[in-house]
């Protein structure tokens with residue numbers, strides 16, 4: 001007897017199945033998918049049989065589907081969303097920062113930082129760029145190797161969708177999965193059966209590409225984590241990452257007059273440092289340097305120790321002590337001197353906070369040496385303890401996910417569950433800001449597409 005394990009309802013969907021799925025795409029256009037073509041196969045009665053079922057038609061899922069389809073696999077792509085690939089559409093301000101010229105494993109956080117190497121080496125940024133060039137999608141490079149579409153993220157969605165269609169991929173969308181059955185490997189009826197609002201499907205391989213938890217209002221769900229846990233695979237607890245940081249009221253109150261100012265600063269935590277903009281907000285800290293460091297600050301959650309503050313170097317590349325010392329001879333006041341590098345409003349409020357009335361009213365030369373040393377220390381290492389983050393609602397990605405310890409880095413398959421694959425953000429691999437997360441989705445999706 002094949003072993004059968006049943007999974008409970010994992011997601012819900014407002015729309016009911018009809019053989020012709022109606023889907024609302026970008027721009028409000030309503031397209032109709034052709035009726036699901038039911039391939040002939042060894043499947044059970046009443047179930048539509050495929051070689052591969054992919055859950056999640058986002059970046060990783062579509063890449064994987066197109067690849068598996070090109071190998072001649074009969075592929076079904078299931079997504080509960082009404083709009084295809086919403087996350088690609090809104091990314092990069094609508095232009096999708098689709099990769100980065102400098103991708104390496106050093107740009108990713110994971111309990112196993114080496115896991116991503118193999119996939120990133122087999123499907124590289126140049127491989128993705130080649131797909132764009134073949135399709136004549138124009139793009140441009142911004143600072144730090146970030147690549148964006150010239151026109152619209154829609155170009156990438158259309159490219160992936162067409163690649164899936166050309167590879168014969170079938171779509172079930174919007175479609176909610178109500179339960180999954182796993183049978184013993186090699187079952188003539190397929191190793192997996194999926195009960196959904198569009199009927200019962202079975203397949204030899206099941207690829208989970210349901211993404212992380214960031215921005216729940218565009219369809220993020222914990223589906224992938226729950227499924228992994230129910231198959232006995234470990235999950236590194238998901239945490240918001242690339243996310244603004246909140247400050248406690250007592251710390252925030254005196255900083256409120258600085259809200260709205262932007263600094264060219266370096267945010268540091270542990271061994272990581274990012275020199276980019278820091279934005280002072282009404283709730284705490286944001287801007288690219290803070291989003292980047294937030295992922296490292298969040299990694300503390302996985303340790304057992306006491307939480308540590310982060311540091312902001314307000315004068316990156318400048319030895320503040322020597323610099324202030326050089327100003328001791330003149331009659332300049334500290335806020336005016338700091339305003340050479342920092343926004344004037346910020347410099348004034350910061351001096352009032354850390355230098356007191358003296359720092360505002362007296363020239364630098366009249367401030368005590370010890371006071372100046374203390375101010376200099378804070379300038380180069382302003383220590384701030386966040387109270388937390390603004391959560392998944394404001395996060396760009398999810399830290400943690402399905403543990404890489406349970407997966408093969410060569411195939412993205414679960415080591416102990418034949419035919420089950422995890423790709424993209426649902427896996428415990430989290431990239432920096434700057435196109436690294438999409439590259440992980442393309443690379444891991446491409447790799448699984450060669451094996452599923």
Ligand SMILES: Cc1cc2nc3c(=O)[nH]c(=O)nc-3n(C[C@H](O)[C@H](O)[C@H](O)COP(=O)(O)OP(=O)(O)OC[C@H]3O[C@@H](n4cnc5c(N)ncnc54)[C@H](O)[C@@H]3O)c2cc1C
Pocket residue numbers: 010011012055056057058059060061078079080081084085086087088090091092093096097098099175176177209210211212214215218219220221222223395396397423424425426434435436437438439441
């Ligand atoms: C606002 C924003 C901007 C971003 N900008 C960038 C950027 O410019 N560059 C970059 O590299 N990264 C960016 N990212 C991160 C990037 O979008 C993700 O890392 C990437 O989309 C992950 O790809 P994925 O395929 O794993 O998941 P997703 O693209 O999130 O796709 C997951 C799919 O699974 C579906 N799904 C989820 N649960 C279920 C379920 N229960 N049943 C059926 N279907 C389900 C979803 O509807 C979705 O279509 C951004 C993220 C956000 C939120």
